[in-house]
Amino acid sequence: MHSPWAVRLAMTALAAAAGGVAHADIYSFVDTAGVTHFSNVPVDGRYRLLLATPVEARAQPRPGKWLAKSTLYDPLIERAARSAAVRPELVRAVIVVESAFNPRAVSKRGAQGLMQLRPSTARRYGVSDAFDPEQNITAGAHYLRDLMARFGNDLELTLAAYNAGEDAVERYGRSIPPFSETRHYVPAVMRVYHKLLTQQRSG
Known part of the structure; x- marks a missing residue:
């Protein structure tokens, strides 16, 4: 597996995700509860074009200002990663592609929050508020x-x-399912993950 984003952050992060879950134009609308929704498929009449993704961005997504944005959630990510015994870089990479660090993100399928938890997943991990960054990141990790x-x-x-x-x-025999979104999503997260690992090792 979008409060409104700063336009520059949205453009940068969605371009990074474009190689994964959204490789076309990006549309958005704000619902009556003030939640901003993003999609590459404007199935709702309220969607308006936010970003026409350049071909180059689709082919070569480049992580950018989301790296700075991520520091806001560093303590939560580090704590959740430690608790779950997973690498914090993996948690960050999933957040980048899933929500670009927007804690109010909602997908067209109803996934919510930073790590885009489906309602069933949120229930499984005891999440009472999927928009709460701590609960969301902990459950996602x-x-x-x-x-x-x-x-x-x-x-x-x-x-x-x-x-x-x-x-x-x-x-599908314990293999990557032949879904277009999933086939793009996996390498998109892997690209960001390896980028973060490289930065961590060189920093």
């Missing part, structure tokens, strides 16, 4: 841990399951 355990620490299968669901990965 533990979900990643459980997926890693289920799929033998195979990171690509873990990410595929995070996006498409673990049952889908099992149904």
Whole structure:
């Protein structure tokens, strides 16, 4: 698996995600509760074009200002990653592609918050408010841990399951399901993850 974003952050982060979950124009609208929704498929008449994704951005997503934005949630990410025994860089990478660090993000399928938890996943991990950054990140990190355990620490299968669901990965013989979104999502997160690992090691 979008409060409104600063336009520059949205453009940068969505361009990064464009190689993954959204490789077309990006549309948005604000609902009556003040929640901003983003999608590459404007199925609701309220959607308006926010960003026409350049072809170059689709082919070569470049993480940018979300790296600075991420520091706001560093303590929560570090604590959740420690608790779940997963790398904080992985948690950050998932957040970048899922929500670009927008805690009020809502997908067209109803996934919510920084790590875009589906309602069923939120319930599984005892989340009472998916828009609460601490609850969302903690649940998302533990979900990643459980997926890693289920799929033998195979990171690509873990990410595929995070996006498409673990049952889908099992149904397709414990391989990445042949869904366009998932086939783009996995390498998108991996690119950001390796970028963050490189920065951490060189910093």
